[in-house]
Amino acid sequence: MINKGIFVKASMIILILACHLFTSCKSTKIGSNKTSEKPNIVLFFVDDMGWQDTSLPFWDRKTPYNDIYRTPNMERLAKEGIKFTQAYATPVCSPTRVSLMTGMNAARHRVTNWTLHKDVLKPQEINHKKLTFPDWNVNGLSPVAGINHSVFATPLPQVLHDSGYYTIHAGKAHFGAIGTPGEDPINLGFDVNIAGHAAGAPQSYLGTENFGNGMDDKKVWAVPGLEKYHGKDIFLTDALTREALLSIDTAVQDKKPFFLYMAHYAIHTPLYADKKYVQKYLDAGLDPKEAKYASMIEGMDKSLGDIMDHLAENDLVDNTIILFMSDNGGLSAHARAGVPHTHNAPLNSGKGSAYEGGIREPMIVKWPGVTQSNSETDEMVIIEDFYPTIIEMAGIRQPNIQQTIDGISFVPMLEQSYQKPSELRPLFWHFPNHWGPSGPGIGASSSVRYGDFKYLYYHLDERKELFNIAEDIGETKNLIDENPEKAKALEKILSDYLRKVDAQFPINKETGKKTPFPDESVNS
Structure with a gap:
């Protein structure tokens, strides 16, 4: 005879197990994927955002520029995470984005200037009066071997996709030239591509202007894939955010961890007024150009807030990492009001x-359960560090990667128990190219930051500079003659690294000779 007590107990155990398996016995939010072992990762990446284009100070004091802009959601994120006050990218966009996606320094991957047309140097490089520029990788990043003038590497989203992540690209891509595999983010391991293509700027930020589509002479810059918003009164930043949130919903409904690369076109030129925010800046007396710029910054910040709110509404906060970063320093050489x-x-x-204005970036990281709220660090990181960091965050061990990784994971810096290493780490920049405009620190150069000091070497005239960044953040006093021993030490560190990665250099048209390594120059 069956024991009724045992039967009842067994039935209750089965019922409890069923509740745990199917969650039908417990009310849950539809979007929740907190049961995922892997964290969701949001990389919020802004275009051309300077270190001070925010109301959140990244220095030991507020500056007048911090008082101009309104970025409450950056402030909100910093209160919930850790702020990096010495985070670096490269001086221009494509080198930064390729370093981000490969973990390689620009000197190694050789995508050292911005990309667009296949197999073609920039007109300003072809027509340069004094330098012949090297045959750099104008075609950008390639996920397949054998593409000329490109770097073959395993892209970060491919590594994440292969590990089970739903990978979402939203906004500016600018990874590869037109007609190459790197042009399309889907080829780099993204499951979804929202409005990303070869161009690095939008023709228009307005839905009423179809984001530039229909202008035949400007079609290379027209933003693709947002036809549902054509003719509508919507700013590009908002349209991208809406689509990104829809993709997040798809991921969590499929019970997959997601990687969202929210790469806004803002705040890159052309400067457009976001009418939701611009009037307050005009009323405050800003020049119309600067009011447009400030409105684009506030709209970008609103996107960050919308994403954070969406995570909260869908019970995703505790299992989602957010990283905030920009691709190069704030625009100042042209298109702005005031003194360049x-x-x-x-x-x-x-x-x-x-110089620091071209490479130092606003950076914030929030990792629930790891980062301490409202904290900051002055530890130096550089853009190629994001690749190994995100892979470590995702819990991916020994991924199958084609390239040599220069970046170092900054995960230990996020932990409250972190202790600074005893050895200093050098950071390197290499730009054997011509960007276009002229100005302080603009031109073909190589440089290294080592501890408090920064050494710069200019390829055209082999001129050298040394600055103590800790004491002279504005790089106003060249110490090259005052402290020759320090200059020699950094010169060797830089030269040895450039030799190691077989860095490219331009040729001087007057002498017919290639620019020598810093420690071989006539000024050494």
Whole structure:
């Protein structure tokens, strides 16, 4: 005879197990994927955003520029995570984006300038009066071997996709030239591509202008794939955010961890007024160009807030990492109101420059359960560090990667128990190219940051500079003659690295000779 007590207990156990398996006995939010072992990862990447294009200070004090802009959601994210005050990218966009996607320094991957047309140097490089520029990788990143003038590497989204992530690209791509595999983010391991293509800027930010589509002479810059918003009164930043949130919903409904690369076209030129925000800046007395710029910054910040709100509404906060970063320093050489090269002061110069204004970025990381709320670090990181960091965050061990990785994971820096290493780490920049505009620190150059000091070497005239960044953040006093021993030490560190990666250099048209390594130059 069956024992009724045992039968009842067994039935209850089965019922409890069923509830755990199917979650039908417990009310849950539809979007929740908290049961996923892997964290969701959002990389919020802004275009041309300077170190001070925010109300959140990344220095030991607020600056006048921090008082101009309104970025409450950056402030909100920083209060929930850790702020990096010495985060670096490259002076221009494509080198940064390729370093991000490969973990390689620009000197190694050789995508050292911005990409667009296949197999073609920039007109400003072809027509340069004094330098012949090297045959750099104008075609950008390639996920397959054998593409001329490109770097073959395993892209970060491919590594994440192969590990089970639903990978979402939203916004600016600018990884590869037109007609090459790297042009399409789908070829790089993204499951979804929202509006990404070869161009690095939009023709228009307005849905009422179809984001530039229909202008035959400008079609290379027209933003693709947002036809549902054509003719509508919507700003590009908002349209991208809406589509990104829809893709997040798809991922969580499929119970997959997601990687969202939210790569806004903003705040890159052309400067457009986001009418939701611009009037307050005009009323405050800003020049119309600067009011447009400020409105684009606030709209970008609103996108960050919308994503954070969406995560909260769908019970995803505790299992989602958010990283905030920009691709190069703030624009200052052209298109802005006021005096050029001053829009990032006290940092010197801006986008395109080897000075701090061209390479130092606003960076924030929030990792629930790991980062300490409202904390900050002055540890130095550089853009190629994001590749090994995100792979480590995702819990991926020994991924099958084609390329040599220069970046170092900054995961230990996020932990409260982190202790600074005893050995200093050098950071390297190499730009054997011509960007276009002229200005302080703009031009073909190589440089290294080592501890408090930064050494710069210019390819055209072999001129050298040394600055103590800790004491002179504006790079106003060249110490090359005052401290020759330090200059020699950094010169050797830089030269040895450039030899190691077989870095390219331009040729001087007057002498017919290639620019020598820094420690071989006539000024050494």
